Amino acid sequence: MAEHAGRRCCLGWDFSTQQVKVVAVDAELNVFYEDSVHFDRDLLEFGTQGGVHVHEDGLTVTSPVLMWVQALDIILEKMKASGFDFSQVLALSGAGQQHGSVYWKAGASQVLASLSPDLLLHEQLQPSRTLLRVPPSGISPWDVMPPGDAGKACFSISDCPVWMDSSTTAQCRQLEATVGGAQALSCLTGSRAYERFTGNQIAKLYQQNPEAYSHTERISLVSSFAASLFLGSHSPIDYSDGSGMNLLRIQDKVWSQACLGACAPHLEEKLGLPVPSCSVVGAISSYFVQRYGFPPGCKVVAFTGDNPASLAGMRLEEGDIAVSLGTSDTLFLWLQEPTPTLEGHIFCNPVDPQHYMALLCFKNGSLMREKIRDELASSSWSEFSKALQSTEMGNCGNLGFYFDVMEITPEIIGRHRFSAENHEVSAFPWDVEIRALIEGQFMAKKIHAEGLGYRVMPKTKILATGGASHNRDILQGWGAYSSFFPRKPALYSARGKQILSYAQVKTTALYNSTL
């Protein structure tokens, strides 16, 4: 009998950029079961890199919806094979990478409600799909189902736009113009128009593939899509993840008719009503009861975005700051009052619907660090760490900013290095380069957060999460600049201050020259 049999628990799921993960947590909040399916490694047939397909235009980025479903099948089957006692699961909830969208085809709700426990989910949701990898040149990324599959498949498009997409600039400008400009949109929805935000992605789908749009009965975020699989019906979008769409009025938590109208027709009915992030959206579907032995009363709590879920899970309090070092790097904090601006985002708070959270997102996060690791540190994190250990905090004044893909905060691309003498240089020695990367990434977070008025106070706790937060040298490298990760604040605070102002001058110049 498996060691984890017969322990009452809740399950937490994460449908993030590179993998699906699960944890089982008992009544004392001990995590006693963990597993994950890594898309690139475990689902080779989808041919993703970092969990996504980057299309030929370099801007369109999608993930196959069936890959997510299949990953869930694999994890559940592994849990079953390990003797996991599903009958003890009282409730489940989860998170999804933000902004990504799934397009359920007309008839999908009937399929979801009548799944056969004898088959896997992916065998029933898209039975005879021939998978397209990255669409060849000239073919629309909005890959529609072949006609033979009509009526069987549950998805109007098989490749879902995800948060790394930056192909909707035209739709963004259109949306901002409709509501009276970028600041007006930000006051309404918490953010100016951002390419990855779902409303703009929906507008693009409607404009480029109206047929697929009109065949769509429901549009889910990745989070509400995952919840729908467990629920056996369309799960509502929650307020917090719904704030990443440029569609939700963050103050009164209803869809903005002006924004909906600017994106696509009949959109409200395809989105359904948004709900508070802590809502119980229903009981688990009979498919999971019959196939895996979940109890029929097992509650499904609304899924939310991975960053809002981290805010909730890390029990962030006012005054704390969190950094997530996942595929993206993000920085977020709890806010009582929204202060929407032209940079960064205000989302509804997932814990207290009266409050908010602020978030900054940096696209060149872990994948950028991996690239430099592969180029300079023999693809080894321990070699990478050696460079951080052997170089001084502050990097003797050498600074670098590394944006191999178009950054979100701010919009900028390229690698930019500055020597201690303030000259732009084309390379650094390998160990200096590694420290420059880490310190530059952290510096950008601090500068942008301070630009929004956020201050690190003596009592501020900085909490780190995400894959790279396991790496103490990376956290310590970032500690060079302030009381972020304040292990030895007295040792480096003065130096940090000096280098920060130095960096601010350089980054301002760099950003100005690219505007």
Ligand SMILES: Nc1ncnc2c1ncn2[C@@H]1O[C@H](COP(=O)(O)OP(=O)(O)O)[C@@H](O)[C@H]1O
């Ligand atoms: N020891 C490590 N040092 C630095 N980065 C790491 C380490 N282990 C994992 N990572 C990074 O974590 C990333 C994955 O983080 P994770 O939070 O699991 O991503 P996501 O949730 O977006 O799929 C990987 O891309 C990898 O670069």
Ligand SMILES: O=C(CO)[C@@H](O)[C@H](O)COP(=O)(O)O
């Ligand atoms: O776009 C954002 C936040 O606005 C990203 O943070 C996504 O939510 C992806 O998250 P990870 O997979 O990197 O955790």
